[in-house]
Amino acid sequence: MKTNQRYRNIAIIAHVDHGKTTLVDKLLREGGVYRAHEVAEECAMDSMDLEREKGITIKAKNASVHWKEFTINLVDTPGHADFGGEVERIMKMVDGVLLLVDAYDGPQAQTRFVLKKALAQGLRPIVVINKIDRPNCDPHKAHDQVLELLLELHATEDQFNAPFIYASGRDGYAIRNLDDKHEGMTPLFEAIVARIPAPTGDIDAPFQMVITNLDWSDYVGRIAIGKISAGKIKIGDPLFCIHKDGKRERAICTKVFEFTGMKSSESVNGEAGNIVGVTGIEELEIGETLCDRIDAEPIPFVDIDPPTIQMEFCVNDGPLNGRDGKYLTSRHLRERLYKETRTNVSVKVEDTELPNVFHVSARGELQIAVIVEMMRREGYEMLVSRPHVILKRENDQTLEPFESLWIDVPNDKLGDAMQHLASRKGQITNMTHHGEGLTARVQLEATIPTRGLIGFETDLVNLTSGRAVMSHMFKEYAPHCGHVVSRVSGTLVSMANGPCMAYSLGMLQDRGHLFVGPGDEVYEGMIVGENPRKEDIPVNPTTEKKLSNMRSQGDGKAVQLEPPIRMSLEHAIEYIANDEYVEATPHFLRLRKKLLSAIDRKRASRREEQYET
Helix, strand or coil: CCECCCEEEEEEEECCCCCHHHHHHHHHHHCCCCCCCCCCCCCCCCCCHHHHHHCCCCCCCEEEEEECCEEEEEEECCCCHHHHHHHHHHCCCCCEEEEEEECCCCCCHHHHHHHHHHHHCCCEEEEEEECCCCCCCCHHHHHHHHHHHHHHCCCCHHHHCCCEEEEECCCCEEECCCCCCCCCCHHHHHHHHHHCCCCECCCCCCCEEECCEEEEECCCEEEEEEEEEECEEECCCEEEEECCCCCEEEEECCEEEEEEECEEEECCEEECCCEEEEECCCCCCCCCEEECCCCCCCCCCCCCCCCCEEEEEECCCCCCCCCCCCECCHHHHHHHHHHHHHHCCCCEEEECCCCCEEEEEECCHHHHHHHHHHHHHCCECEEEECCEECCEEECCEEEEEEEEEEEEEEHHHHHHHHHHHHHCCCEEEEEEEECCHHHCEEEEEEEEEHHHHCCHHHHHHHHHCCCCEEEEEEEEEEECCCCCCCCCCEEEEECCCEECCHHHHHHHCCCCEECCCCCCEECCCEEEEEECCCCCEEECCCCCCCCCCCCCCCCCCCCCCCCCCCCCHHHHHHHCCCCEEEEECCCCEEEEECCCCHHHHHHHHHHHHHHHC
């Protein structure tokens, strides 16, 4: 099979804070992307605002480095299992992976997910032990831990014999042995060229490319991004798109882009083995095939793991709707959600019997929360429900999704973590102790229903003061395992409309924790706090202190209010119960009951009781 020796396509696998961004910036600089006087963009690979804020990779992105006569295409990979759809299609574009590991922390749980996918695709790894300049680091220990991980993930003999490079992204050097001289990133470039196979593809064959990513330009419209499997393409060539329904659309190629550094530049032509962008066809979807002949066969696309979580997206019908956002109607909401499915292969949107309610299915609540957050920033208002798992019915048996879960916790929090797992129907399958004394940690492996994972990460962070690390991956559908405990507390529900008053909040804070502060607008049915009992308590946070001409003992004393709890979007989605919504607008997050009227809620409760009896 013919190969194009000019190119190397490689994906980067790295845990949060293991130095991926800094290392890539050094590779770009040494590859001549930045001029001598030009300042490299900080966090170049994390280009979305949300990625910079959360410290995670959400969307797959391309960078390109030209070293000697080679073009090295680097593709960033999300490490979170919720964005597995991104990972699976990335593996179709590359021929090898760069596994980046911190010399102090060793391989972490989140690298396992992407590495397992890469090894299953038969990709060759190169291991980079980064941050060897860090005090108290242990590169030898990290080396051994990576080998153990490769064995655990059933790597082949060739994959297990991966080359190891030791590096400091901050100081800009890579070495083969720890006692080598520090002279730039050349050893890493040499390892990539020698270890990663050149992409296969016959330049003289008819043009073929599967679409693995989509972009948009205000000047040229929709851009299809992918690795050319065979042939060449240039501006003016005939172009056919084989759609998923089998239809074949004819067009003319209007632009061809290739990547230079973090940017794309117009290319005279694209050839087999290179990752390029092609324009000319407006209606495209990820997984479709571009070719230059109407009778060509489509390229099979990777199977994506099924969605396991579903949520309702509804038009905001609350009393405060329209005050903050620009896009409010069901038409706006529907268009935006279906637009998301065009670039996000693991998200599915379905219409319901109600015109203002849509079902959105995805891999996890974080993935849907990211969509909600992006829509908020674009000016949308909406209501979103608590996530619930997608059940299946086979052989008169109800099946639900289960996940493989890995948790790394401090030894002193092991008992609490195991108790939380047990309450969520988690079954521990393996336990590994490492470290001693104050730094002792335990890695737990467990199988847990996807329902049990909803809200678990927040609980784990609070339980361990942020010292735990967790990762999970879809395992299988298995028989339903019974009731899982979620929220054990009740809420304080407003029964009035208007601004909150400090006087009334001062009396209410004795009943529980408040979610609102003085001056916040509330309405009937809005959740303004949490109470330790299971039932919901109606309250009035808008009551003012009555003025009179009589002095009392408490006159002149200020109301001492505790700061209200302000939840993040992810926390709010995990917190709400099945009869509640999160109202998300560009500048506000509110929790509310689905039925705002207390009378309507009572009637619904009675109907449920009658139905159960």
